[in-house]
Amino acid sequence: MLAWRMSENVLVSDRAIDFILYEVLHLDALCELPAFSEHSRETFDLFLQSARRLARQALFPAYRAMDTEPPRFVDGRVLVHPIMKALYPQLVALGLVNATRPTAVGGQQLPMGIFTVAEVYLGAANLSALGYVGLTAGAAHLLETFGSEWLKQELMPRLYSGEWTGTMALTEPQAGSSLADVQTAATPRSDGSYDLRGSKIFISAGDHDLTANIVHLALGRIDGAPPGSKGISLFAVPQRRPTATGLEPNDVTITGMIHKIGWRGLPSVALSFGDHGDCRGWLVGEPHKGLSYMFQMMNEARILVGASGVGTASVAYHQSLDYARDRPQGRSLERRPRADGAQIPIIEHADVRRMLLRQKAIVEGGLLLVTATARYADISQHASDEERRKASLLLDLLTPIAKTFPAERGFESNALALQIHGGYGYSSEYLPEAWLRDQKLNTIHEGTTGIQGLDLLGRKVVAGGGAALALFGEEVRATITRAHSVNLNPTWCKALSDAIEDLTTLTAELAQAGLAGDANRMLLHSADYLDLFSIVTVSWLWLEAAAVAESKHQADPSDGFYAAMLLTAQYWLATELPRVPQLIALCRSADDSYAQMQPSWF
């Protein structure tokens, strides 16, 4: 009855991407670095164009089927949707497993900034499909950086080629986010490999029938290892192990499949290693350093979680925009009824436009954020020493923001897309509810929002005596100067200038409490601090975008694109930046309600 109409969903605005990449953040300037000297805006655009095409023509049309019919768990194996079998080779062919890796390992040596934008398109279209290759890329990259020659020869190339897939097997049922409590045991064997024994849970793509083998990058403890995080090692544990005569079963048992509420095309499984005492793993890097290796990968993954959040908010934004332009309902407040007495499209109601503009501000603010963060990743790896140092500090600082803002604000944005659809939005005949479900995972995986807040305040802003925060302040002030030079609204500049000063002072106060030994006092408002820092960061990026848009708008006032960018910046800066003083006061006040609250009193 309510037939779902497959809309011409653009997923992400191409023009907004061009604006962000080349007019605001100047990603093409990366080509001046030796690592990207073979590239140019043309090669970037070729890659993006291929990603867009795959997203729009293959991934998005498959989304609904994959959401509706999740993988099945049959006789201990996971069977994926047949449509995924058609998509997988196309994702591999686009080079997604090694797009940012050097040509030496078959990669395209593309900047993370460009790759991240491609991921936004692909994630907007179909997060689950992207998941298989994203996890494989992470696993292969770990082997490339830390693996033995044998791992680099036997396993890595099969991952980069997409012949096999990879996973990140970190979480265990009893430990959850507390990786220091990982218990999987590894006993050395005489041949240099290890016997693995343990249970893992929430392992995405931990089983499927897309490829002949799966390599788990698993955390475990070598017998006799020190307790806690300093005794954790990283192992490559293939589902089937390579032998002289081919692949053999490696005693990895899939013990169950979790019924996730979103990303339903990507299975999440519980598995165990060594139920029959015959599971081999190969140590990656040195013993007891597994957590530090994994974190290197995880930091990259956190930016990609941000990209997933932006993509999921973006596709829903464009769907609700389409709906709001089409759906007639009600009449204008202006009491100037249309001559024909007909209803007006709901986009003509101010509050619907508010919900759309709020989504646009979150989606494009998120795009600016993840792209800027990925650009720092590129500079931190490939520029001159001093530039690398600075970019590395900014990358570390912004990673928890880039991971969290799109997830938390994206969830709000996705709820607005549903709301615009009214009663239809509350039905699974339409897609906004599916994207809302997808989005929620981004506040949980790769470190929950709570963990990101602790990382930002407890580690990142105080690292190197506050060096990163000082550099961040310089970036913000440079933007304010540019904004002044094109005569942007001085109220915005003043508010952002005050915000960065007050944030810096507040941070020093909180760090002082920490140095004085009161970690509880320092970190009590870490969630509010993360919210505060996110608002300042995205306001900075919107001010930068507005400064660029203002110049272009002055040059051609008839171009609605720049007018819209200016209004979106205005919406964000007028609505969110004034929350800064209140959040600063809250973090400073040390409102101690939940510190005081006893568990038994709830």
Place this chain on the structure above:
Amino acid sequence: MLAWRMSENVLVSDRAIDFILYEVLHLDALCELPAFSEHSRETFDLFLQSARRLARQALFPAYRAMDTEPPRFVDGRVLVHPIMKALYPQLVALGLVNATRPTAVGGQQLPMGIFTVAEVYLGAANLSALGYVGLTAGAAHLLETFGSEWLKQELMPRLYSGEWTGTMALTEPQAGSSLADVQTAATPRSDGSYDLRGSKIFISAGDHDLTANIVHLALGRIDGAPPGSKGISLFAVPQRRPTATGLEPNDVTITGMIHKIGWRGLPSVALSFGDHGDCRGWLVGEPHKGLSYMFQMMNEARILVGASGVGTASVAYHQSLDYARDRPQGRSLERRPRADGAQIPIIEHADVRRMLLRQKAIVEGGLLLVTATARYADISQHASDEERRKASLLLDLLTPIAKTFPAERGFESNALALQIHGGYGYSSEYLPEAWLRDQKLNTIHEGTTGIQGLDLLGRKVVAGGGAALALFGEEVRATITRAHSVNLNPTWCKALSDAIEDLTTLTAELAQAGLAGDANRMLLHSADYLDLFSIVTVSWLWLEAAAVAESKHQADPSDGFYAAMLLTAQYWLATELPRVPQLIALCRSADDSYAQMQPSWF
């Protein structure tokens, strides 16, 4: 593998209810009114005790099954879950269809305030099950108030007895929220009834196999009626019509069932009247007054939507509290590891307690709000003339808040409950995701949040020259006086005092713009205004609750209950009240970003 553990979910805290009903809002004082003279705290508690028991022992245990296996649409009929057939008579036996109605129609003449609290328990347990009787109560009440003698004799008693059920058949596919665009046609017949022809959508409980008949209270237009809202009449349209020889089919066709994402035990259908020209409806009240009749019912329904929102947030809060007390993960920030080196329950992490306390503040703030609003409904109907007038103004004013706050903040609260469960919360092995889905409907049905904002600012606060707002200010100031008298934190009193002054001034300015003919300017920030007004209202109620709790706490400092109430009030007042100046500035600034934004520019 992940077996769901049925927890001892209390659904709602009984002690919080006693506190709110009898220590803060003094619902027992209603027994001094003649209408409630047969009642006492004892009879109230007997009713609540029965509701609690039914909620905990029958409704909640059935929730999961009803969510997992929604009604089926087979051969044009809707078949509900068998477990619902066992629940329905128990809901009727509790007297839920007519609990607040006079004994003359078989009711218990209970105050709305008490009934609303019962609904919070029942809604926390199983919203869908409650839906069948709630809709029947609304339909029967409309017939009682406006129906002809024939309707009161033939249909009303069968609804009140639960022999049949009722619906509200307002929405049409082409009109949505715009009820002025209802097109269902009604042609007078010689026997005084009407021939109905038209389509309805999103009709909850519009078909099922629980009872022998269903009576739709439907909006339509009598042939020749004036256009717009002034030409809409209300009809009773039974699925099967009573004749001298019994019930006969009445040409009501169920054309489809909507796949709702929540409230999945309650079918929502599309239906049509008179596909074969043989559908009879009976006019309720006078022609063309249907919308005003329906709104009388809808205002009551809006408070009950608020109760649904509170209940849904409450059950999830208690589940996450239970989980946080049980789940060991990580170690204390204090670097004082437990002697046994074991992990600590996550409730010992400050940020988890923040998420719990925020939920508690929203849930119990919502309870205060819906109970206080329902209490005004009781006074507005049953007190002396002057008291009635005042209560009626306050009831009208607070209804959009009571409808919206639990829905919008409850959604946030439900997301926090999911977040506390981490990866498990993202699976349908656990229930928080189901309650998150349930909650979302409350921002849509019975008038979307956008519509409530327009109602509050465009109608309620300006009615009678601002009389309601002036009365509201008196109530707030009386609370501030009480708070001072027990030496509550003067910062809170000052902040609330400033808030009500500034809110009043802002409202006058916006009303002025409206009077000057600029409705767009007046209503541009209606969503922000609703948010602002909600914060002030709930802060007022938390201050009142804190004043009571402070007295009790002084009397017995060892009782953690009052200490917890004070800390919850502190959390709310320290976190939310400081947002008032920023929201006032926003409403006043007339940030015109979305007013300026052209539909084609997005």
